[in-house]
Structure formats: C-alpha cells, structure tokens
Amino acid sequence: MSDERPFRSIHQLGYSNLLDLFSSRSGAESRKYLHGTEESSGVMEFPERESADQLLLASSGIYLEGVHFDLSYSPLQHLGFKLMTAVASKLYAMNGEPVSAQIDLALPNKVSVEMCEKLFDGFDKGGELYQCNVIARDMTASRHGLIISVHMQGVADRQDLITRKGAQAGDQICVTGDVGGAMAGLRILLREKKAWMETGQDTFHPDLEEYSYVIERQLMPRTRNDLKEAFTSADVKPTSMIELSKGLLNEVQLLAAASEIGCELFLPAIPVALETRQVADEMKEDVDRYACYGGEDYEMLFTLQEGDVEKLQTSFEDFSVIGEIVDRDEGIRLNAGDGSPLDIDNLN
Amino acid sequence: MSDERPFRSIHQLGYSNLLDLFSSRSGAESRKYLHGTEESSGVMEFPERESADQLLLASSGIYLEGVHFDLSYSPLQHLGFKLMTAVASKLYAMNGEPVSAQIDLALPNKVSVEMCEKLFDGFDKGGELYQCNVIARDMTASRHGLIISVHMQGVADRQDLITRKGAQAGDQICVTGDVGGAMAGLRILLREKKAWMETGQDTFHPDLEEYSYVIERQLMPRTRNDLKEAFTSADVKPTSMIELSKGLLNEVQLLAAASEIGCELFLPAIPVALETRQVADEMKEDVDRYACYGGEDYEMLFTLQEGDVEKLQTSFEDFSVIGEIVDRDEGIRLNAGDGSPLDIDNLN
Numbered sequence: 093m094s095d096e097r098p099f100r101s102i103h104q105l106g107y108s109n110l111l112d113l114f115s116s117r118s119g120a121e122s123r124k125y126l127h128g129t130e131e132s133s134g135v136m137e138f139p140e141r142e143s144a145d146q147l148l149l150a151s152s153g154i155y156l157e158g159v160h161f162d163l164s165y166s167p168l169q170h171l172g173f174k175l176m177t178a179v180a181s182k183l184y185a186m187n188g189e190p191v192s193a194q195i196d197l198a199l200p201n202k203v204s205v206e207m208c209e210k211l212f213d214g215f216d217k218g219g220e221l222y223q224c225n226v227i228a229r230d231m232t233a234s235r236h237g238l239i240i241s242v243h244m245q246g247v248a249d250r251q252d253l254i255t256r257k258g259a260q261a262g263d264q265i266c267v268t269g270d271v272g273g274a275m276a277g278l279r280i281l282l283r284e285k286k287a288w289m290e291t292g293q294d295t296f297h298p299d300l301e302e303y304s305y306v307i308e309r310q311l312m313p314r315t316r317n318d319l320k321e322a323f324t325s326a327d328v329k330p331t332s333m334i335e336l337s338k339g340l341l342n343e344v345q346l347l348a349a350a351s352e353i354g355c356e357l358f359l360p361a362i363p364v365a366l367e368t369r370q371v372a373d374e375m376k377e378d379v380d381r382y383a384c385y386g387g388e389d390y391e392m393l394f395t396l397q398e399g400d401v402e403k404l405q406t407s408f409e410d411f412s413v414i415g416e417i418v419d420r421d422e423g424i425r426l427n428a429g430d431g432s433p434l435d436i437d438n439l440n
Numbered sequence: 441m442s443d444e445r446p447f448r449s450i451h452q453l454g455y456s457n458l459l460d461l462f463s464s465r466s467g468a469e470s471r472k473y474l475h476g477t478e479e480s481s482g483v484m485e486f487p488e489r490e491s492a493d494q495l496l497l498a499s500s501g502i503y504l505e506g507v508h509f510d511l512s513y514s515p516l517q518h519l520g521f522k523l524m525t526a527v528a529s530k531l532y533a534m535n536g537e538p539v540s541a542q543i544d545l546a547l548p549n550k551v552s553v554e555m556c557e558k559l560f561d562g563f564d565k566g567g568e569l570y571q572c573n574v575i576a577r578d579m580t581a582s583r584h585g586l587i588i589s590v591h592m593q594g595v596a597d598r599q600d601l602i603t604r605k606g607a608q609a610g611d612q613i614c615v616t617g618d619v620g621g622a623m624a625g626l627r628i629l630l631r632e633k634k635a636w637m638e639t640g641q642d643t644f645h646p647d648l649e650e651y652s653y654v655i656e657r658q659l660m661p662r663t664r665n666d667l668k669e670a671f672t673s674a675d676v677k678p679t680s681m682i683e684l685s686k687g688l689l690n691e692v693q694l695l696a697a698a699s700e701i702g703c704e705l706f707l708p709a710i711p712v713a714l715e716t717r718q719v720a721d722e723m724k725e726d727v728d729r730y731a732c733y734g735g736e737d738y739e740m741l742f743t744l745q746e747g748d749v750e751k752l753q754t755s756f757e758d759f760s761v762i763g764e765i766v767d768r769d770e771g772i773r774l775n776a777g778d779g780s781p782l783d784i785d786n787l788n
Binding site: 099100101102103105107148150151152153154156158159160191192194196197198199201203204205206208227229230231232233234235236237239241243245 | 447448449450451453455496498499500501502504506507508539540542544545546547549551552553554556575577578579580581582583584585587589591593
C-alpha cells in the first residue's frame with residue numbers, strides 16, 4: 093500500500109499553489125456552489141431555499157503550536173481571542189458576518205483543564221465581539237503540541253457580498269487602520285524570549301509596558317467588524333476586498349490574481365503607527381518591510397471606485413488610500429514616492 | 441506569562457467530560473442557538489431569516505496521524521473518504537444532510553503533492569456519495585505528522601430534526617446494519633502490520649482478500665445516508681438518534697445521558713456480521729467486545745416508539761431492534777439473553 097507516484101514536495105509548489113490545486117474540486121451537481129474558492133470564505137447557496145437573498149459562508153483555520161503560535165509568550169486567553177479574529181476576518185472580508193464558531197482541539201499531555209478554560213475564555217471574548225456562539229466540538233489527544241482548529245459559519249446578503257474579484261483599473265486601493273504593528277510586536281516578543289532563555293529563568297515575565305501598542309497588535313488583534321455598517325451608511329460598495337492576514341503585499345497579489353488586474357502602491361501612503369516605527373528603529377530594521385510583509389494585522393484591504401472614496405470618508409475615517417488599480421500587464425508596482433519603482437521580486 | 445492555575449490533567453477528566461465543560465459557553469445574545477451542544481452537530485437558527493423552517497448544522501472532526509490513522513495501512517484515498525464519512529455521519533445523525541465540506545490540512549515534509557491528490561480523490565468520493573461540495577481551505581506546515589481537519593455545513597428541516605434527546609421509557613432501541621466490523625478490520629490490519637515490521641521489508645502489501653468485508657468496514661466505511669428517506673416513506677420519526685463512531689456502548693451512554701433515561705440492551709440481538717465473528721474467532725477474542733466497544737462503524741443508533749418499528753420495517757429492513765429504553769434509575773443494562781446482567785462498568 094505504499095505510494096508509487098513521484099514525490100513532488102509541497103515546499104517546491106508552495107502552499108498557495110497547493111490550495112489552488114484543490115480549490116475547485118467536483119462535488120455533487122445537485123448542490124450549487126456560487127463563488128470561486130479563491131475567496132476568503134466558502135460561499136454556498138442554500139439548497140431548497142425559498143428566499144434566495146442570503147448566502148451561507150464558511151471559513152476556518154488550523155493552528156499548530158510551534159508553527160503558528162508559541163505558548164511561552166502567548167497567554168492562552170489572548171491566543172483564543174486571536175484565532176477567533178483570524179477566522180472571523182475571513183467572513184468580514186466577504187462583507188458577511190459570523191453566526192457560529194466551532195472549536196476542535198488536539199491536546200498534548202502538558203495542557204491542563206485549567207489551560208483549556210483560559211483558551212475558551214479567549215474564544216468567548218471573540219464570540220462576544222464578533223457576535224457569534226462558540227461551541228466546543230471535537231476534543232482529542234495530540235502527541236506533539238497543541239493544535240487548534242477554528243471554523244465559523246456566517247451569512248451574507250447576496251447583494252452585499254464582496255469578493256476578491258471585481259477590482260478594475262482606476263479603482264482606489266484602501267486599507268483600514270495601520271499595518272506592520274503585529275510584526276513589530278512579534279519582533280519584540282522574540283527578542284525578549286531570546287534574552288529570557290539566555291538567563292535560564294523558569295518563568296517569562298518581561299516588562300513590555302512601553303511596547304503595549306504593538307504587543308497588543310500581535311497578541312490580541314481585532315479585525316474590522318465595523319466596515320459593513322460604514323459601507324451601508326456611506327452607500328458605497330467596494331469592488332473587491334481581502335483580509336490582511338499574511339502581509340499587505342501577499343494580499344495585494346492574491347487580490348490582483350483574482351481580479352486579473354495590476355496594482356500601483358504608494359509606499360509613503362501605507363499607514364504605519366508611530367509605535368511600529370519606533371520598534372523598527374530600535375531593532376535597526378526597515379519599517380517598510382514590517383508594513384509590506386508583516387502578517388496578522390487583520391485589517392482590511394479593499395478597492396473603491398474613485399468617486400466613492402470621498403463618499404466613504406463622510407461616515408468613516410479609519411482608512412487610507414494607498415494606491416490605484418492598473419491594467420494587468422503593468423503588474424504590481426511599489427512606488428517609493430520619488431517615482432522610482434522598488435524591487436518586490438523577493439516577496440516571500 | 442506562565443500558567444499559575446493548578447494542573448488538572450485532561451486524561452483524569454476524560455475527553456467527553458472536557459467537551460461537556462466547554463459545550464455551553466456564552467456567545468452573543470443576539471444570535472439564537474437552538475439546541476444543546478451535546479448534539480452530534482451544532483444547530484443554529486439563521487439570523488434575520490424570513491422562512492424559519494430550515495436550520496443550519498455544523499459538524500467537524502480533527503484527525504491526527506499516529507493518533508487517529510496510520511498511513512502504513514491506510515491508503516490516502518480511503519482515508520479521505522473515511523473522514524468524510526465520519527463527519528457526515530454527525531449531520532445524518534441529526535436527520536439533516538450535508539451542504540458543503542471544508543478541508544484544512546497541516547502537512548509534514550514527507551507528504552508530497554501527489555499524496556495530497558490521492559487524499560482529495562478520497563474527499564471527492566465522499567463528496568459525491570454524500571452530495572456535498574469539497575473545498576480546500578487552510579493549508580499549512582506540520583512538524584509532526586499529517587493533520588486533517590474536516591468540517592461540514594448542513595441543513596435540516598426544523599420538523600425533521602432528530603437529536604440525542606427525546607428517547608422515552610418503552611421506546612425500542614434500533615441499530616442499522618451490523619456493528620464491530622470496523623474493529624475486526626483493525627485487528628487484522630494491526631496483526632499484518634506487526635508481521636510485516638518483523639520481516640523488515642520496505643513495502644507493505646498484505647494479502648487481505650479473505651478479510652475484504654471487515655477491511656472495507658475499517659478503511660472505507662460508509663454512513664447511513666438512506667435513513668431520512670426511509671423514515672419519510674414509512675412516516676415514522678425516531679424519538680432520538682446518534683451516530684456510532686466510538687462504539688455502541690459509548691453511544692448508548694451518550695444518548696441515555698442526553699435523554700435522561702436508562703437502557704436495557706439484549707446482547708444476542710446486536711447485529712454482527714459472520715465475517716466479524718470469524719475474525720474474533722481467529723484472533724481468539726470475544727466478538728461481543730467488538731460489537732459493544734468497537735468504534736468507526738458509522739451506523740446509526742435510534743429509538744422508535746413501539747408501534748413505529750413495524751411501520752418502518754414495511755419500507756426499510758436494514759435495522760435491528762437491540763433493546764428497550766427504561767427508566768433512568770435502572771441505568772444501562774446489558775442482558776446476555778439468559779436473563780443475567782453483564783458487567784459494563786469497565787466501559788472505557
């Protein structure tokens with residue numbers, strides 16, 4: 093029963109390409125599937141529904157200790173909350189909203205019941221903020237580290253649905269809040285952890301008061317559950333949207349691929365918090381790298397028809413215009429502000 | 441940031457109790473949650489729906505290499521199919537049906553793209569049988585073994601929904617198909633694997649022809665997607681239902697706890713295939729243990745009001761009456777057929 097096909101490593105192919113490979117599989121013809129699977133969430137028609145104005149959304153994430161989180165500096169309540177943010181962001185990115193969250197856990201021996209309680213305190217806090225129930229579903233044993241699978245169901249009104257497709261040349265590229273903060277927080281936490289490990293002390297209690305903004309961005313990020321109302325109030329509908337989970341340039345690429353367009357980004361316009369700049373300075377690192385490549389901000393990237401930018405600003409201010417959609421053959425360009433294009437070839 | 445609460449091990453508490461502990465958490469009041477979380481699937485009301493005749497179901501499972509499956513004797517296509525069966529069974533147990541399945545994978549280096557393809561061939565085969573789309577969602581790296589998270593959304597008509605609650609004294613306890621076969625298959629596979637490891641050969645190609653029935657029960661189990669129609673045709677509605685995933689007696693206990701009743705089971709009435717008996721004989725083991733404790737059959741256990749047994753038999757024959765619901769204070773009793781009660785204290 094061994095595998096006789098050739099070995100092609102997933103690392104060679106890349107996770108994103110792997111996902112593409114399996115994103116459009118068969119399935120019974122009797123169930124309609126509305127949108128492409130390159131979206132943030134799966135989008136389904138309801139079978140046998142009389143009113144066809146609502147769509148079912150499903151999103152998920154699987155998170156492994158040692159790969160996605162480090163319990164030495166991630167308090168469990170914060171971790172639970174953060175993973176709710178991560179998965180909810182995929183529903184909000186479709187302009188939908190969560191209905192219910194399910195949690196599956198695979199637990200190693202070192203995790204106690206009390207630790208699970210803390211984790212669920214965090215899930216619940218996310219459930220309160222994102223207005224959804226939290227249900228523990230599958231609990232099982234793990235031989236290597238804690239594994240957390242979060243899946244959410246959501247709904248979106250058909251006419252409100254926004255996907256990664258739909259951006260057109262001339263649209264303005266917008267981003268909410270500021271970016272790079274979560275990466276700045278991670279850099280500080282990793283530095284403190286390294287220093288702590290060198291001391292050989294048992295417990296890790298760094299004084300991070302002066303870094304509270306970026307630490308909170310890393311450990312307890314919130315996602316944008318305020319956009320749907322803002323769009324409705326301003327009577328605008330973005331032409332495309334995507335959540336910022338793996339880094340601004342990564343998400344711009346995904347949006348460009350889905351919409352079949354190019355992007356020109358103005359580096360000086362990308363919003364970065366003062367606290368994030370200070371960390372980059374302290375670490376002697378380039379803050380533009382934090383802004384462009386730093387993940388886990390869970391802000392939203394969306395595109396607006398040109399006239400809609402001002403319309404949105406009348407009711408909602410927490411966003412910045414960072415670039416413009418261009419023709420596909422122009423590719424993705426990063427403009428440093430002096431007109432010179434920057435090299436973004438080494439994007440990973 | 442260390443954990444200061446006392447350490448209570450999950451092993452001490454038990455996974456089932458752990459699940460209970462976290463099954464009824466808060467969540468925003470604005471979202472209604474219809475049923476208890478001791479059910480096979482989460483059951484949600486749709487927010488802002490005009491027609492309230494349909495409910496949303498969500499079920500899931502997380503499966504780890506080395507804990508839930510062994511790739512040395514589980515071909516990947518079969519594994520994909522089996523996990524679809526496992527999760528779909530939780531929706532069918534509510535008398536609902538799947539709409540969509542999402543797959544998250546955490547992949548160790550040893551897993552190739554081609555191996556993923558085989559796995560998805562299996563998921564797709566499950567999607568065809570259970571009439572749902574299959575969507576790859578989250579793909580990530582694993583440092584230790586393959587991890588597969590399957591989650592499904594489904595729907596049930598409100599008046600058709602069946603839960604674990606509702607069984608009443610006098611109801612007949614029914615089980616579909618036969619039980620213990622998957623465990624018999626596992627016993628053979630483990631024996632062959634042991635023999636193979638002792639030979640030191642590279643590849644594992646046992647001749648299992650004579651055990652094909654039980655091997656298929658273990659590696660490619662199907663669940664009962666034929667019951668809803670059978671109930672409708674016969675115009676009966678079970679008072680409770682649960683899928684057989686961890687073993688008959690385990691599921692009887694869960695149903696008894698949810699319905700707050702007792703059960704008397706007649707051991708000679710529990711349906712066991714001839715092939716399963718032959719394996720038990722060959723292994724010099726007690727076939728009743730396979731039948732009572734063997735998991736992964738994915739048959740259904742349900743309870744019918746007494747008059748409904750005959751009604752169902754007119755349109756559907758593949759079930760057996762194996763006992764009767766009794767008062768709660770009578771507990772769970774296993775009757776050996778000669779009137780003597782069997783000891784089921786050591787149930788785990």
